[in-house]
Amino acid sequence: MNSIFSDPGFWHRLQFGFTITYHYLFPQLTMGLAWFIVYWKWRALRTGDEKYNQAVRFWAKIFGLNFAVGVVTGIPMEFQFGTNWAGFSKYAGGVIGQTLAMEGMFAFFLESAFVGALIWGEKRLSPRAHFAAAIAVAVGSWISGYFILVTNSFMQHPVGYQIEPNGSLGIASMTAYLLNPWAFVQFAHNQFAAVVTGSFVVAAIGAFYALRGVHPVQAKLYLRAGTLVGLIASLLVAFPTGDQQAKIVGNHQPITLAAMEGKFEGGSMAGVALIGQPNVAAQRLDNPIEVPGALSFLAYGHFGSFVHGLNDFPKDQWPDNLELLYYSFHIMITLGTLFIGLMGFATFQNWRGRLESSRLLLWVLMLAFPYPYIATTLGWMTAELGRQPWLIYGLFHTRDGYSKVVSNGDAIFTLIGFTGLYFVIGLLFLGLTGREIGKGPNEPAVAAIIPEREGVLV
């Protein structure tokens, strides 16, 4: 009876991993899309061209659906710190609680107060106020992202803390905690990835309309913005942010780097595996095709730099799911490289004026939108699997973090509940989003039956 399934830690990790992965499908689009909406609203203000307002209206609807699902799936996240990770909250709540609370106070309040004004406010607000609401929502969503990444960066690379007399953690320096160098790198990497997701979705819908031959003006707008922004953001995700992310992992978590690359033996001129399957039992990479020296160069700046292998470290410090970590990292890198190629080619074709006429490329753009979601999910899996067996790197083990009073039965019950509920939400979301996309952007301005202004408070 001593299998992985009798280990409560497995179920708590699975539930948190599942709910956070699902939740993050929605904010990654809103964080990226928000700036497209700001840009189009700004263009509408400057040029007075109705096509930009149409784009804002259409994308605000898509944004609204994503935002709503993001809110309802986000609320359980904060509560799971207590319900499922009571050990962690008791130990580190004094530190991570600060940013979790700040996220609520500084980001969620801002976003939720103005999102209604963005989605339903066009008729009732002046164009400038509507523009301001779009900015407020975009800024709010990025602030939210920063606080969450500070929290996560503390788990990756704890700084600014002190150990209190009762053995738990408290803040020693709020500045050090909030300005964690890990958080800067991770925030930049993550936010540009969110822009990649946004631009792939924008381009995909543009391609869909172009292929069907409907809404030609809007299709052109989406394709141009989506491919150009997609190219820039894909480049920024790889360099400098992805590069810096790898370096910071190499410097602070050398075991993680070795595991991500499936490197069992250390050495100089360490290579990057393009293909290969980690074989943990035999402690080698099967069928490897490597670029020699590349890992040494990428992680430490010289081809001759020494890169540690897993065997340089005790086995109990190895990440506990090496294979999944290795694949997550490699598939993410591969996808990121393909994104640059695809968006680079599409931007080039657009520059030549041939984007709307090359149907094959439009098909690829239309079908490519799920891949940034996959890449960001794999990126987060790399970060979180790579951190194991630690919950707070070097300080606190994952196995000490979960709630000891919660039985496996309770944990599996809620996991089943979330699976069912989120499956239904997923169907609803896809169905309704599909409907909106089908209806297209040429609808008249949305005016809900929200109350008239009469100047009475409340």
Added chain:
Amino acid sequence: MIAIWYAVVSFTLIIYIVLDGRNFGAGMLQWFVAKTAEERRQVIAAIGPLWTWHEVWLLGFGGTLIAIFPRLMASAFAGYYLALFLILWCLILRGISIEVGGHINDRLWQGYWNFNFVLSNFLLAILFGAAAGNVARGVPIDAQGNFSMAFFTDFNVRGHVGLLDWYTVSIAILATVMLAAHGATYLTLKTEGPVHDRCQKYAKYLWTACVPLLLVILVESRIVRPDLPGRAMSNPFLWLGLAVIVVSIITLVSGLTSHRELRAFIGSDFLIAGLLATGAAAIFPIMLYSTLAPENSFTAYAVAVSPGTLRIATIWWPVGFALAVFYFVFISRRYAGKVSVQRDTQGFY
């Protein structure tokens, strides 16, 4: 310092209950006060654009609780595991039914989501009421500072208690009736036409029903927690809370009888806030009472973070709150006024 933070954390929870309580109430009443499909959409429109803003106050509360009282948050949330997930799922169901119901203009579709909307709001009022009852009664905290609760055990209020017993059930009933009354008062203010007229009647009946229920709870609380009154009498916040209750009852009653809807609603807001504040003041400094042994109880002093960390929170929290007040003014001005039964175009709500 810790007393102030206890007040702040209670305050954020009170704001949440007052703000989202109107949605629970309006949601529960949707079946009874709105008869046609249009009227039902009208009820949803009265709360529609604001529900996320109200709901994030729960996150404001949760975040502040982890930041200031992490040990309480960890033990309590893990102990209330299943009940808390039921609340979270009902919140998800409620939000989804508001958002997706209006997307498709079809009788079956909207009827189905209206059903989910009413059901989830009922459950939320009951669950939050039972949760309040649990905080008042106490939970079975052991010597290690942990507890884990079943939904019900023997329906008794001592020893190994469950989530539901005669005391917490009666508080859940009070909460449901009172939040329904709150919602009716809100809908009277926010709607016109038949829904408005029905809500006006419902508000009067429901608020009247609260009076005997409150008296019963008062007597029950005396039995369940005989230790409370002595300590609480010396707490100035208790007297402040009682004063708020008295003034808001006068405001509410005069507003209801003279059909001054805004006055009645303000009275309703402050009455609920006053009751919760009085309760919070009455149990201080014990945040969670142990039904097994009083010395296992969590006091605010024992579960708070260190003074240094508290000082840091004291710097940023007021800034965040001031911003929230600013948004509140913006929202209140923007969504002021009544919701009519006609929809101008195909809006979401």
